[in-house]
Amino acid sequence: MLLRIHDLHAEIDGKPILRGIDLEVGAGEVHAVMGPNGSGKSTLAQLLAGREVYTVTRGEVTFDGKNLLEMPADLRAREGLFLSFQYPIELPGIANSYFLKAAVNAVRRHRGLSELDAVDFLVAARAKMKLVGLREDFLHRSVNEGFSGGEKKRNEIFQMAMLEPRLAILDETDSGLDVDALRTVAEGVNSLRSPDRAIVVITHYQRLLDYIVPDKTHVLAGGRIVRSGGAELAREVEERGYGWITGATESSDGMPVAAA
């Protein structure tokens, strides 16, 4: 099992957010984690990626058999864990190409591969940019600075393609995307599906899952996985909302309100 989460409890500033998560994701699988706002989806994503603001109070997480929680964030990345950010961060003055080449080579060194030189990098980058429909001049722009919402998300998937992670966690990759951009991004992700790579898609809405069809779907509520199923569970959520699972109605963010 590539990722194994057992009884994970975590809090921020003394406030419990995750209250006992159990989840197993194998290589080659695509899992969707859905849930209403405040259910702990993003916390789970950020915690797995190594963000230090969260305190794990109980439980364990292993990544390919290694204790993930003991690794610093950069080591997790080099070990092959990738997080596509819900809100990608701007790095003014740093060219995309420069940033990504540094990242790719950090990962390659860790895997015992030779570093890419400028030419190899450019060849690889050109090929991968096509996956998400980005133009080459994009490489010379500062990382995420002045990017539209769609460009930022496409950039995340482009980075994923370049870094070739073993586990990719996509945190609300669909938010802020119009239908066309959504399709492009989803196609990019689908092209990266492979037998030795796992993908965890975190989303509030089901629409992304029309394009990236998951093997398994989990519904997160109140810091716990309250239901798991196949791709059909996502469609059920789309039709009925979260209320029938979580026992509460939801209306604050435009989700269709289902009868409890």
Add this chain to the structure above:
Amino acid sequence: MSSGTQAKDLVDDGEYKWGFVTDIESDVAPAGLSEDIIRFISAKKNEPEFMLEWRLKAFRAWLKMAAEEGEPDWAHVKFTPIDYQAISYYAAPKKKDGPKSLDEVDPELLATFEKLGIPLAERAILAGVAVDAVFDSVSVATTFKEKLAEVGVIFCSFSDAVQHHPELVRKYLGSVVPVADNFFAALNSAVFTDGSFCYIPPGVRCPMELSTYFRINTANTGQFERTLIVADEGAYVSYLEGCTAPKRDENQLHAAVVELVAHERAQIKYSTVQNWYPGDKEGRGGIYNFVTKRGKCAGAHSKISWTQVETGSSITWKYPSVILQGDDSVGEFYSVAVTNNHQQADTGTKMLHIGKNTSSTIVSKGISAGQGQNSYRGLVYVAPGAEGARNYSQCDSLLIGDKCGAHTFPYIDVRNPTSQVEHEASTSRIGEDQIFYCRQRGLTQEDAVSLIVNGFCKQVFRELPMEFAVEAQKLLSVTLEGAVG
């Protein structure tokens, strides 16, 4: 100021007047400052009478300033008063006769340069850079002189210039920074022992980038370098200055003066990477860097450009300035100043618009980490006659951690209504989210900081010659090591 008064008292008391015997064979002058010491330095360097007179004039001006006001105290820096009588104002290398080539240079000296990453000969040849290495006040090696001489460029130590080109020295020395300009410039003028001199004749584009590595070595020897660069009509020169210094326990004073003169259509590009010892983590033992750098765009369509990367010294007090006297002349100032631990920097520029249609650009990037204090202090002055003058200033500060400080003191004095002056400023902090983003892509914390800082400084780095830009980036990473805990 006690030390200044002390200096004056000593001279007035006559304690040194007859008591001090000039020993011309001595390699190190006894500590202290007096007219006799100045005569000693001048005699030691076999200077013509005009130089001695000029030094004495400066010394008297300094005594007056020391007695009346003391060290300038307007800068945003704190330090214990300097005892000018405890400083030795002259130290020569051990070897008696100056070496005629690199082969004659003390191998130990060369080894030190090696350690600093300056393999003089190789580097000079590989990089096509002529290096006039200043080591403890006296030049010990000069390369590429002949090649430069072919096109008529004079590039030599200041001492050599005094000996071989006294007419040029006499004409230009003090023409941009007068002896009584300020406390530290006056002190420098009185006691400077060496430095670099450069003259580019009319219409000549200097065939290589000129470079000097300054280095402080002997304990308790104040360094008073003097640099004078003159670009005659239509000439061009790019000059690089880089500095490092070894560890030291006592604070060391460094008060250099750099004067640039650009005649009609001439261009001078002056780049500095300064990395003197900044003191230990508690701020002990760093260099005091009180420098006066000023250029004069004397002729129409001339241009002077200062680019500096200041990462060292415990105190930096430095305002490379341009007097835009010729019509249509251009002044530029690009600066990165880093303060970490207990370092203090008060740096900036002065752009003095006097000629018509003169323009200036100021880009200042201040980085503060640890408990560092970083101030930008700049003056943009537009004289009544400076029709159509333009200035653009941008001052950005980057904070790392929450114990450091960034301050901006822009002074704008505009006396001509047709001029245009723009000022932009920003302050930002390296975000925890930025660092996390970089780390999530596999970069270590230190690589992440260095990446973000380099992005912040890019506008300035791209003004540096390629080699220097690479060095500057590395230097920045080293300086900020461990700054984000």
